[in-house]
Amino acid sequence: MKTLSFAVPCYNSAAYMDKCIESLLACGDDIEIIIVDDGSTKDDTPAKADEWERRYPDIIRAVHQENGGHGQAVNTGLAHATGRYFKVVDSDDWLDERAMAEIMTYLRRQNELEDATDLVIGNYVYEKVAEGARTVMHYRNVFPEGREFGWDEVGHFGQSQYLLMHSVIYRTELLHEMGLQLPKHTFYVDNIFVYVPLPHVKTIYYRDVDMYRYFIGREDQSVNESVMMGRIDQQLRVTRLMIDAVQLPGGVPEKRLERYMENYLSMMMCICSIFLRMIDTDEAEDKREAIWGYLKAQxxxxxxxxxxxxxxxGTNLPTELGRKIGITGYRMAQKIFKFN
Structure with a gap:
């Protein structure tokens, strides 16, 4: 069995996908790389994917599908995954070779065991390439380092410390058994990926290494502010799916995990509220009231x-002052955490 399956969703990614794939190949021969061409038509992504498979037939598979969005590309990667572990790497990002050498050493040991660790975590780095700046997001104050542990040993997450798709490697069978499926044609589904499986996770391992390099700064990125306002309905859809998928607190086995998941949901509600207040129309205000009404009903x-x-x-004060407080808080968080 392969140690680790990488899913690489690609949509018109020809300009940057090579760097991503080269960084994965450095992890060794006991991996598989599933390049999911999500209906690319504007460049030679499909041909590049096929060429990579031709060059590394024992490691790389190219899968072509009709455009279904990032979530469907992850679903396809997971459906084809045969490795003991599963990780998503977006085609404009890359992995650090030295950090992955340490992670792979642990994963290889787990691949020999009957009861392997459910979730392996590393740090991720915001790479603002255009500015020559980077911000490391670590968890050394939250998790024991270098040994397996459970949720009862998890410490307090800071305001900026959330598990993102970038930082997690799941045991593949765990995701298969719980039937994880992300919605099609919807952005921001990475929130579902790092939220819904957590109650199924019993054992965790954290390595304090800067594993994932998250490129940020392209104008068309989903986290770009104007793009997020244009896709607010998808953000709202993802938030509703998260509310429905895990019933807090009853659906969560550990108190510390329950607290983390509630804080994560609070962050999602805050993002919805702030961007709707930025849009600042009567329709946006109706949507803000509706998402809060949905949570209240559920x-x-x-x-x-x-x-x-x-x-x-402060974000939801029903006045113009409340709107300004929320947006000011968001601007301050941007400067501190450098997330977009």
């Missing part, structure tokens, strides 16, 4: 706690 207790949280209390 889970009144969680609604009350999240609505009163420091993250959301």
């Amino acid at each position: 889970n009144p207790d969680v609604y009350r706690r999240i609505r009163r949280s420091a993250l959301n209390m």
Whole structure:
């Protein structure tokens, strides 16, 4: 069995996908790379994918599909994955060779065991290439380092510390058994990927190495501010799916995990609120009230706690002052955490 399956969603990625794939190949021969061409038509992504498969037939597979969006590309990668572990690497990002050497050493040991660790975590780095700047997102104050542990040993997450798709490597069978499926033609599904499986995770391993390099700064990126406002309906859809997928607190086995997941959901609600207030139309205001009404209807207790949280209390004041407070807070967070 291969140690690790990489899924690489590609949509018109010809200009940058080679760097990504080369960084994965450096991980060794006991990996598989599933290049998912998500209906690319504007460049030679399909031909590049096939050429990579031709050059490395024992490692790389090119899978071509009709355009289904990032989530469907991840679904396709997971459906084809045969490795013990599964990781998604976006085609404009890359992995650090030295960090992955340490991660792969652990994964190889786990591949020999019957009961392998469910979730392996490393740091990720925001690479603002145009500015020559980088921000490391680590978890050394949250997780024990260098040994397996459970949720009962997890410490307190800081305001900027969330598990993102960049930082996680799941045991493949765990994702298969829980039937994880991401929605088609929807951006921001990476939030579902790092939220919904967590109650199924029993064992975790963290390595304090800068594993994933997250390129940020392209104008068409999904995290670009104007793009996010244009795709707010997809952000709202993902948030509703997260509310429905895990019933807090009953669906979560550990108190510390429950607290983390509630804080993550609070962050998602805050993002929805802030961008709707940035749009600043009557329709946007109706949508803001609707998403909060949805949470209240589905889970009144969680609604009350999240609505009163420091993250959301000022954001949702029903005045122009409240709108300005929310947007000001967002601008400050941008400068501190450099997330877009």
